Amino acid sequence: MSQPPWAQPTGSTHEPQLKIYNSLTRSKVPFIPIQPEKISWYACGPTVYDDAHLGHARNYVSTDIIRRILRDYFHFNIKFIMNTTDVDDKIILRGRQRHLYDEYKKEHRYIDAEVRRDVRHAWVYYIEKYLKRIGPKTLLEPGTFDDVVEQAYGDILAGGSLEPGTKPGDKEAKVKMHLATARSTAKALMQDPKLLTPHEFYNRVADPMYLVLDEKLGTTIKGDDYAVFTKLTKEYETRFFQDMHDLNVLDPDEIVRVTEHGKEIAEFVKKIVDNDLGYLTSDGSVYFDIKAFEAAGFNYARLEPWNRHNQDLQADGEGALSQQSSSVKRSDADFALWKASKPGEPSWASEWGQGRPGWHIECSAMASGKLGNQMDIHSGGVDLAFPHHDNELAQSEAFWADGTRKQWVNYFIHMGHLSIAGSKMSKSLKNFTTIREALHVRKEWTSRSLRIVFLLGTWKDGIEITDEMVLEGRGWEDRVDNFFINAVENSKNATTTTNQKGALEDVLQETEARVRAALLDSFNTPAAMSAISTLINAYNSTKKIDTTPEDHISTARFVTRMVNIFGLNGDTPADSTTIGWKGIEIPDAAKEYVYPLARMRDELRQAAIAKSITAEKVQKIVSSSPDQEDVPTSGRPRPSYARALSEFSRSALEVASPSESGDLNKQILALCDRVRDVDLWQLDIYLEDRENAPALVRPVTEGLKAVRREREDKIRQKEEAKKKREQEALEKLQKGRLSPADMFKPPHSNDFSAWDPDGLPTTARDGTPLTASKVKRLKKDWELQRKAHERYLSATQNGAAGPAGTTASPAPAAGGTATERDPSFS
Template identity: 65%
Template sequence: MASTRQPSWSHPQSGTHEPDLKVYNSLTRSKKPFVPKEKGKISWYSCGPTVYDDAHLGHARNYVTTDVLRRILRDYFKFEVNFVMNITDVDDKIILAGRKRYLYKDYQAKHRYIDDEVRTDVLKAWRLFIAKRLPRLSTSDLSPVTFHDEVNKVYKDVLSGQALQPGIKPGDQEAKIKMYIRDAQKCAEALTMDSKTLTPIAFYELAKDPMCDMLDAALGSSIKGSDHHIFKELTEEYERRFFQDMNDLNVLQPDKLVRVTEYGPQIAKFVDTIVDHKFAYATEDGSVYFDIKAFEAAGNPYARLEPWNRGDTSLQADGEGALSQRAGGKRSDADFALWKASKPGEPSWPSQWGEGRPGWHIECSAMASDVLGKQMDIHSGGIDLAFPHHDNELAQSEAYWHCGKSTQWVNYFLHMGHLSIAGSKMSKSLKNFTTIRTALDKGDWTPRSLRIVFLLGNWRDGIEITDDLVKAGQSWEDRVDNFFINAKEAVDTIVKDQNSPVLEQALVTANSQIREALNDSFNTPEAMAAISRLITEYNSQTRTSLSYRDHRDIGVFITRMVNIFGLNGNGQPDTTEIGWEGIEISTEAKTYVEPLSKMRDQLRQAAIARSITKEQIEKIVSSVDAPKPESHSSTQRPRPSFARALTEFRDNILQASSSDNSTMNQEILKLCDQVRDVALWNLNVYLEDRENQPALVRPVTEGLRVARKEKEERARQKEEAKRKRDEEQRQKLAKGKLRPQDMFRPPQTDEFSAWDPEGLPTTLRDGSPVPSSRVKKLKKEWEKQKKAHDVFLQAVQDGTVDGKL
């Protein structure tokens, strides 16, 4: 019976304060001891998504990394975590996207067929779009036919990777230009393609962006503020898709989910309290702004997270939103909206200031305060939210609670670093992203491989997706895959012993290193390195030199750690099992593959020893207890299956047994390789041949796939190099085919009129003798050709080249 004693490497078992844990806090811009306000419990508010489009890999970086920190606090340090997340389902981007979607769908419903009226509308929209978005282009003489050539000429600098202004590094502005060019190009294609080959659905998809812009400019203000369903139709769809993506990435669900649209009255009341505290004021249009000057005059600091950005007008404008910027009534340009008077075409809720809607920042303050009260332990989000969003949240929340310097609203701010590709941050508005579902569906990433890459980087640092980083993640995953397969096989097959563990100290050291790393503000790169070093120690030993406890204890320890990091689906942090998903083949596969592998092992060993006979083959085949193959009708094409792989291997082996004895061993080995590398590989099963041991039956892991691709690529490159050498040799030999006696005669040249017996020219075409200086040069050319011709003749004689070359 297994011992219930907790080993020395077990992680904490009590939900108490971890005295050595330090966390980087954006409020102090330093690592500070983590002390929750209530012993053993953590209150945590995380800024959730703005749901108007599919989540991309940049979102995955934020939410997966947040999930890693949450799991470490909950499953490693054993805190009780109350995790609250919001859904932003009303803001300027959602209003614009929802309105455009509604108007465009309505237009399509009224124009089911692409007639002249539709094409006229689309052409008008296209010209308006270019005039607004691509001002370098003149629309007076521009047509959809000439657009491609003209835009490539006028915006050549941007399209080639340069900035709009010389000497400046390209950034979001250039990315927007490229996006607008793509949108305009697609619309031009819709207008120029043959209507017979383009369905209405495809046409409308190509023309979408310019048409949405035009329809919204013309009709957007006609939508009533009470028509919330227009916007909820969009947000509910993308909220559902967001959580599908999070589930696919193995991100834990929040303990509490709050939505802005469900908090309209509470937010209005929250704003009213701030006004009562004299830290906000209403304007004539019915908007309410936070009074930064009054707040600071009362002794409260503003912009505590990023004080250097408080004067950045572009960040302030982005925070306020393009649809809601108003100059009139504001006491200071830096003051930000708590409540926005709704304009025509915007959703609205009743308030004492008239019909309006919440400002961007106030939503989180009101909802987090409602659920968590006047103080929380952790507030998290992407680093781009630090200013103005989180700085404004802090100010208005402390103005609401009147806490100021004495009692702060948030004790620890955790900001996740960005994910970038080719130096550019991913953004929905820039459309320079790969969605999570696309990346997973295409197989570019798996939930595990993506999480590993994030774990290999520090949670608060930016991550640049590079080939080296991808390879590092693949290497780490492959190492752990192989370790689990070997450790699990050892535990399942070797006899339990009472021997002392050989690697006990290595395990204790790894545990200590991981604890030290995670105590150091969740230093997952170092924790991942410690796991890798422990596996290296394990791999350095022979299987027979390790005790049963070595295999079991190290296997369980690493399994617990990958479970804690969320790398193993629903794997539990206190498991006594070994391994993660994907290291075992299915029960159906085992039924057929295990007898196949046993048969193959015996045949292969005999063939390697060159001692196999027909009688021995028949004996091995008949002795293996293999199930009967699947049955199918005579008209049904047999599908690839484990039963079929077994049957075909057995039939092929028996057929090979009738071969000549001199080739039988070679044939058997060839069939053994073939069933391993083709039949079973295509069924995601691999037989790993080992010296003096049975083949290890294992699934085809990502590491094996990568290794095979690299091997195939090396073989391809080698073959290509050989082909190139052969071609060069062939061309060289072809040059040598010409006899030196003929090289200065017609039809090669008509420059000369007389030659000596060896074919060297003596007289020029006009009858004059060849100059002596020219004779020396021609003699060198002749000797060179003579050598080449001799090589050619030898190759013909050797049979390495056809004389007709």
């Protein structure tokens, strides 16, 4: 849909080539800020009723990346405003539920028969409400609930869809969530009360109890008892910003909260009504009039016009506690600006009576209050495009309708989802991993590794968590880790200048141009990351003799600047002159022990490789190292590092002592390998041996761990494959234990009644002579067994045919059988 002339951004910019994908036009368009070199930006923040998950990380980290690029690469001055939604239907419901549950737990400190009875009733009610395939007449017992679930929802748990022929998605994820909740409660009811603390029990049965307590007592909460709700929101807002700091996301320049702008929101609504674009309903609510809005010359649902009649999205936007009947509205699509508060909901005074803001109006009023009648950028997750941002846009244009018509938001940018198993991560679906769990408990991610994954994907497109995605991110991080370690080492003495053109000069210039072109192209970070990888590959493959000091320094500084701009180096400023990123050096406390150890090891190792090691030389090298038992000069003793140094020294002297025998060169090399691969590795330090150069002292990175795991996996797979081959060969050999003379006789076969001298059948069980063709087939089987038996007899004579790890029994005596020799054989 094209925009009217007044909606087109006008002005100038110092980056005229910069284009941004704009959700309003669904295309890449030139970025022209309202004021040259300045950007006004409003970001939809979290609804603070639960911990943020990795899906939120995707939104806010990607937003942070774009913000940093605009600020640190393109040098725009940005005013960044973010809201936290601390009043909406989800918050009201969760805050009320938690308050009522806390009160219940205060009254029932012990899990007695009454509590278990209440939980059981809540469990049944929860199942009847949310799991419709389980009929009301179904006998529900905790002990047999898994069988009921398998019968009713086995197809969904196996990956099926509720509607045949469709792909499973959010609806199926929600069913799985309800099943998990019901199962958790059932297991808690089955558990011996003595084995669960009250805290554990109450946690496992919370959701069904939330539901029942709220339906029973929710309306008793007073409208002005704000503490019921702010207790929840303050807690989770604090936790949200802690998570953002852990992810190295920049703080907003200003945070706005709904509860702090109640008066301004009410006044905002009043003006919309005064402009005849909103109306009061009989229940005391105020709704936006979409028909009147469009009649006034505006377009509604400009972001996602295809969704304007999507009733599910409209209902979700109105909230779970909103008016269910549309009879009070002029049109089904009209949405609430101000909601008349019902019993149990927080309320504020207004000219329409006690009420509370609608969800969409909050951002319109607060963003307009801070940024005026026009802003450059409005951002959020892609799921907010409709109805939230479309309604925001309509409300704000309606508010400013009596003035000069300007585009309220010039650029909407929406971050793609992070999905798992085909369904977006969602608090309401509970199919998520929280940020703090991922970073601090499971430790599956670091701030850097997660950000790298987002940088490797396009910000506006969805990302599916896969093993390949994780490996790609880890590979990029490891590549940069190694580059920085080598670049820092190579540039230590690269302080002189030369007129010689370096081998990397042209490659660096080409990379800088590629990165710039990528970022001008709507922040195409995957292309920028690829360009950096190509530069690093060129650096690694270029011979040192062809490089100049400027090659090392300039290349390292460029890569450093880019990782700083992308937020991959903590709080280090983009223009820092320090080469590298955090984590490429060992801890300061380790240096005074590990560096002497590395030097001593280098000397011993080189002498052993040259086969020139002697006991005297070992004594001389070890005695020349610092006294490892002394208190370190830093005053911060680190016994683990000191112990590694002292044990290595002592072990070297021991293998070189006169009482020891053997090849001293091999023993020293084995000792050098052990301190590298075991002792220091366990301290997160690695010595990277290099040809004709001292070992490089570096921290153990995720990349190094991955390489070791892969190497160990290959060794294990190789050993398992060898064992399997040996077992198969043994089993094949064991089949030859049976003599062909016995193979067609009882107890091995009861199909025949007469045999020739070699044991070949001649007569069937009923006395009927065998046909020639039958005898021919049996003769073929007999011949195969004869050959197998000969191989077996040959192997047993060499002691190789017994069970794995043992020798075989002797060959049977003449005329004997394997069965007679080993009664267990059958």
